[in-house]
Amino acid sequence: MPVSPRIGLVGSQGAYGRWLRRFFEQRMGLQVWGRDPVGDTALSERALLEEVDVLVFCAPIRQTPEVIRHYADIAAGIERGQLWLDITSIKAAPVAAMLSSQAEVVGLHPMSAAPKSATLRGRAMVVCEARLDAWRPWLEAFLAASEADCVRAEAEQHDRVMALVQGMVHASHMVQGAVLRELAPDVGGLDAIRPFASVGYELDMAVMRRMLASNPAIYQDIQFDNPHVAPMLERMSAQLDKLCDLVWRGDNVARDQLREQLLERSRDYAGKQSVAEGSYAFERLGYLLADLREPRFISVFLPLDRPGSLRALLSVFEQRGINLDSIHSSRSADGELLFRIGVSRDGDATALQDAVRAIEAEGIGRVLEASGIA
Numbered sequence: 425m426p427v428s429p430r431i432g433l434v435g436s437q438g439a440y441g442r443w444l445r446r447f448f449e450q451r452m453g454l455q456v457w458g459r460d461p462v463g464d465t466a467l468s469e470r471a472l473l474e475e476v477d478v479l480v481f482c483a484p485i486r487q488t489p490e491v492i493r494h495y496a497d498i499a500a501g502i503e504r505g506q507l508w509l510d511i512t513s514i515k516a517a518p519v520a521a522m523l524s525s526q527a528e529v530v531g532l533h534p535m536s537a538a539p540k541s542a543t544l545r546g547r548a549m550v551v552c553e554a555r556l557d558a559w560r561p562w563l564e565a566f567l568a569a570s571e572a573d574c575v576r577a578e579a580e581q582h583d584r585v586m587a588l589v590q591g592m593v594h595a596s597h598m599v600q601g602a603v604l605r606e607l608a609p610d611v612g613g614l615d616a617i618r619p620f621a622s623v624g625y626e627l628d629m630a631v632m633r634r635m636l637a638s639n640p641a642i643y644q645d646i647q648f649d650n651p652h653v654a655p656m657l658e659r660m661s662a663q664l665d666k667l668c669d670l671v672w673r674g675d676n677v678a679r680d681q682l683r684e685q686l687l688e689r690s691r692d693y694a695g696k697q698s699v700a701e702g703s704y705a706f707e708r709l710g711y712l713l714a715d716l717r718e719p720r721f722i723s724v725f726l727p728l729d730r731p732g733s734l735r736a737l738l739s740v741f742e743q744r745g746i747n748l749d750s751i752h753s754s755r756s757a758d759g760e761l762l763f764r765i766g767v768s769r770d771g772d773a774t775a776l777q778d779a780v781r782a783i784e785a786e787g788i789g790r791v792l793e794a795s796g797i798a
C-alpha cells in the first residue's frame with residue numbers, strides 16, 4: 425500500500441466533495457484529484473481511475489449506484505489494488521455496485537452534513553466493511569483522522585436503521601411543515617405562533633427549517649431510494665390513523681387507549697433510564713434556548729488558543745462589576761469558535777460598552793456581536 429495514497433473524488437464540486445478535498449489535503453497531507461460534471465472535468469473518468477489509489481464516491485444518492493457501476497465498467501480491471509469508498513446516505517445499493525468492481529470496498533455514512541469544522545469530531549459515522557484486506561491499516565488511520573464516532577454495520581442493517589433515524593424523522597418534519605402551511609394561516613401565520621412556542625415546538629421547527637434550508641434532493645432520495653422507508657411510512661400512517669380515530673371517538677375508553685398504547689407502552693419499551701436521560705436532554709436544550717433568546721449578549725472570538733484566554737476575557741467583566749447570566753461556547757455562521765456571553769439585563773450599559781472596548785483594545789478577543797447594550 426502506498427504510504428501516501430492519491431485520492432480521487434467523484435462529485436468533487438459538491439458540498440461533501442469540497443469538504444473531503446480540504447480534509448484529505450490539509451488533515452492527511454494527501455494529493456487529491458476530482459471529477460464532477462459541473463465544474464471539474466479536467467480529467468476524464470478513465471484518467472481519474474488511472475491517477476488514484478483511493479476513489480471516493482460523493483455524488484447524489486439517486487445517481488450514485490449507476491455512477492459507480494459506470495466507473496467499474498470503464499475501470500475494467502485497473503481498479504484491482506485500489507480502495508473504493510462512498511459516503512452515500514443509503515448503503516446497500518452503492519456498496520453492491522462497488523463490489524461489482526475488483527477494488528477493496530468500504531461504504532461510509534457520516535451522520536451530518538459537511539461540517540464547518542475540519543473533522544467529523546463528535547459526529548457518528550457508519551462504516552460498512554464489504555471487502556477489506558490490504559487497505560485495512562490505511563482505513564483505520566483515515567477513520568482516526570476523521571475523529572468521527574465510528575459504528576460498524578452491514579449495509580443492509582444500516583439501511584434498516586436509517587429508515588428510522590432519517591426516514592421517519594424527516595417524514596414527520598416534512599408532514600409538520602405541510603400541516604403548518606395548511607393550518608397556520610387560520611391563526612395568523614407563523615410569526616403570530618412564535619410567541620406561543622413551547623420548547624418542543626421550537627426544537628421541531630429548528631429541525632424542520634434546517635431541512636428546508638438544505639439540499640432537497642437528499643431528503644427526496646432518502647425517502648424514495650431506501651427500500652425500508654415505504655414500509656416504515658405505512659406504520660407511521662397506521663399509528664397516526666389510530667390516534668386520529670381515538671381522538672374523534674373522544675370517550676373515556678379512547679382516552680385510556682391513547683395513554684396505554686401511545687404513551688405507557690412506549691415508555692416501558694424505552695426503559696426507565698433512557699426516558700430519564702431523554703427528558704433531561706430536553707430540559708437542558710430548553711435552558712440553552714432560553715439563554716440564546718436573552719437579548720443582551722456579547723459574542724467573542726478568542727484568537728489565542730491557549731490556557732487562560734477565557735479567564736482574561738472574564739476578568740474584563742469582573743473588573744467592571746458586570747454580572748454574567750450565561751456562557752456558551754458556540755460557532756459563528758462561518759464556523760469560528762466563539763464564546764457567547766449572556767449579560768444580566770439590569771447591568772449598566774455604559775460599563776458593558778466599556779467592556780467591549782477593553783476586549784478589543786487589550787487584544788483579548790474580537791467582538792463579533794454585541795446585542796442590547798446600545
Ligand SMILES: NC(=O)C1=CN([C@@H]2O[C@H](COP(=O)(O)OP(=O)(O)OC[C@H]3O[C@@H](n4cnc5c(N)ncnc54)[C@H](O)[C@@H]3O)[C@@H](O)[C@H]2O)C=CC1
Pocket residue numbers: 434435436437438439440441459460461462482483484485487488491511512513514533534535536537538639642
Ligand atoms: N449533505 C448531507 O447532509 C450529507 C450528504 N451525504 C452524502 O454525500 C453525497 C453528496 O452529498 P452532497 O455533497 O451534499 O451533494 P451535492 O449535490 O452538493 O454534491 C453532489 C455532487 O455530485 C456531482 N455529480 C452529479 N452527477 C455526477 C456524476 N455522474 N459523476 C460525478 N459527480 C456527479 C454534482 O454535480 C455535485 O457537485 C450524497 O450521496 C449524500 O447522501 C452524506 C451525509 C450527509
Ligand SMILES: O=C(O)C(=O)Cc1ccc(O)cc1
Pocket residue numbers: 512513534535536537589590642
Ligand atoms: O437530517 C439529518 O438527519 C441531518 O442531520 C443531515 C443529514 C442529511 C443526510 C445524511 O445522510 C446525514 C445527515
